[in-house]
Amino acid sequence: EIVMTQSPATLSVSPGERATLSCRASQSVSINLGWYQQKPGQAPRLLIYGASTRATGIPARFSGSGSGTEFTLTISSLQSEDFAVYYCQQYNDWPRTFGQGTKVEIK
Amino acid sequence: QVQVVESGGGVVQPGRSLRLSCAASGFSFSNYAMYWVRQAPGKGLEWVAIIWHDGSKTYYADSVKGRFTISRDNSKNTLYLQMNSLRAEDTAVYYCARDRGLKVRGIIIPTCFDYWGQGTLVTVSS
Numbered sequence: 001e002i003v004m005t006q007s008p009a010t011l012s013v014s015p016g017e018r019a020t021l022s023c024r025a026s027q028s029v030s031i032n033l034g035w036y037q038q039k040p041g042q043a044p045r046l047l048i049y050g051a052s053t054r055a056t057g058i059p060a061r062f063s064g065s066g067s068g069t070e071f072t073l074t075i076s077s078l079q080s081e082d083f084a085v086y087y088c089q090q091y092n093d094w095p096r097t098f099g100q101g102t103k104v105e106i107k
Numbered sequence: 108q109v110q111v112v113e114s115g116g117g118v119v120q121p122g123r124s125l126r127l128s129c130a131a132s133g134f135s136f137s138n139y140a141m142y143w144v145r146q147a148p149g150k151g152l153e154w155v156a157i158i159w160h161d162g163s164k165t166y167y168a169d170s171v172k173g174r175f176t177i178s179r180d181n182s183k184n185t186l187y188l189q190m191n192s193l194r195a196e197d198t199a200v201y202y203c204a205r206d207r208g209l210k211v212r213g214i215i216i217p218t219c220f221d222y223w224g225q226g227t228l229v230t231v232s233s
Contacts, residue, residue, distance in 0.1 A: 032218070034218075034219035034220070036152075036220075038152075042225075043202055043223040043224060043225050043226055044152065044202075044220070044223055045223070046207070046219060046220060046221045046222075049207060049218065049219050049221075055221065087151065087152055089152070089154075089219060089220075091217065091218050091219050094166050095154055095166070095168050095169070096142075096154040096157075097154065098151055098152040098153070098154070099151075100151050101151050101152075
């Protein structure tokens with residue numbers, strides 16, 4: 001099984017600042033990677049697929065990059081509604097696997 | 108708009124069974140693969156199972172293989188998860204999610220989860 005490792009576990013950021021989240025795969029997943037945002041008590045929401053393509057309705061301040069085993073989610077200027085937990089997920093192989101999540105909290 | 112709504116969760120004793128349902132609307136249900144994904148209290152996300160758009164193929168996480176069965180009724184736009192021999196570690200919110208899909212040379216390849224329901228809580232406890 002492909003193990004997805006996210007870092008850091010928690011990221012403290014001030015509103016308006018840039019946030020950079022990392023995700024590493026234990027073996028290459030090409031660009032078959034998605035990023036999800038989850039707020040407390042809510043279902044996850046797809047932000048990015050194909051490692052760098054924004055899903056429908058996702059603001060341009062969210063961007064994804066990377067391929068192979070190293071991926072990054074960048075939030076260019078954090079808004080209050082962006083404080084949440086973010087998960088990466090590979091869909092290159094079965095079983096589908098998620099990272100353990102990065103919590104973005106207010107500094 | 109695309110909507111998926113789970114139901115059927117509740118409290119069940121270890122070793123017993125439960126069936127979850129997911130009612131889909133706002134899209135052509137029979138054209139999409141569908142998933143179940145779960146999240147234990149305070150924990151991360153775990154993929155559980157997938158069923159192809161026409162029900163021809165299914166895959167399961169090792170943790171549920173042989174105990175859970177995913178199925179669908181395209182005439183009713185409904186996805187199911189039959190859960191047998193339930194264990195305490197199956198306690199979680201269970202989400203139904205649509206597969207975004209990627210069409211390659213006329214074949215739809217499963218990809219990621221583009222629409223999620225709000226989830227239904229399953230608690231396995233004596």
